[in-house]
Amino acid sequence: MNYYENIVILDAALEDTGIDAAEKRITDLIEKQQGEVLKHERWGRRKLSYEINKHEKGYYLFFVFKSPPAAIKLLEELYKVFDPVFKFMIIKLRKKEIIALQNSLQAAEAKASAESAPETAKNDGAKNDAEVSAAPAGAVE
Amino acid sequence: MVQKGKGSEHVKYKRFMRKKFCRFCAEKTPFIDYKDTRTLKSYITERGKQLPSRMTGTCARHQRELTEAVKRARNIALLSFMEK
Structure with missing residues (x-):
């Protein structure tokens, strides 16, 4: 593969x-x-x-x-x-590109799980945190 | 000794220039992405030709990688072969 x-x-x-x-x-x-x-x-x-x-x-x-x-x-x-x-x-x-790809995929996964977490949490503070963490990731893209 | 003297004389007439360095080495970029046209554009002329490393200060290794990236970007029409 x-x-x-x-x-x-x-x-x-x-x-x-x-x-x-x-x-x-x-x-x-x-x-x-x-x-x-x-x-x-x-x-x-x-x-x-x-x-x-x-x-x-x-x-x-x-x-x-x-x-x-x-x-x-x-x-x-x-x-x-x-x-x-x-x-x-x-x-x-190539090798280096694959490593970078895997890192980005992991980051995307982490972001997805972080976004689903605040939905279950009731306090607004958690939601704000999620928004802040989501913003820089979007900027990279 | 003679050569050394010549060199220092030469330097006297040379204008002050900031030392060039390889940006990819300094930033430790893992690889040069052909999709990142904003970076690539700083290494090509207005006409779309690639700049030599003696002008940009890119190291030999990264210049080779840059060449490949520019060629790939041109192939898929992200960069042009020649600006009119």
Whole structure:
């Protein structure tokens, strides 16, 4: 199992349902190959730095996943025939990047558990604490 | 001895310059992220070319990593190959 990072640029003219479908199709393929999506983000519509296939804008999707190397070939084959995708890049993560990733995942987990805790606690002080701790984490992103 | 003298003379004419240092070494960044275009942009020219390490003071190792990051960012259209 290797760690990979994947950016996909979709057609910006695509509607939200189309984006959902594309995202689902990619995650399904990864999971079918015994992979696991660790993180996925939507960067939304962005202006491209240069024109690609007559596109000025693109919808960026970002995935971090763990999968066997064979899945990458299938993923690339999918992108080549998958119409909404016009540019993609898959990168294998190195040791240091994997360590940083695991740290960030742990931090996200801790944040999630901290957010669920104040809901059970009744005093307002705990809530304020949670808000303060959540703010810097958001700034990092 | 002669060489030493030459060097000090040379320094006399040189303007005062703050010593350059590698920012990545100083900050101990674990790796250079290609997605962090704000950092990368400080290492490229207005035209989009990468700056040499003799101008930025980046160490050889981090310059290599920076090159890779810039190339990746260009590939996925986060940075441009050339600004018009």
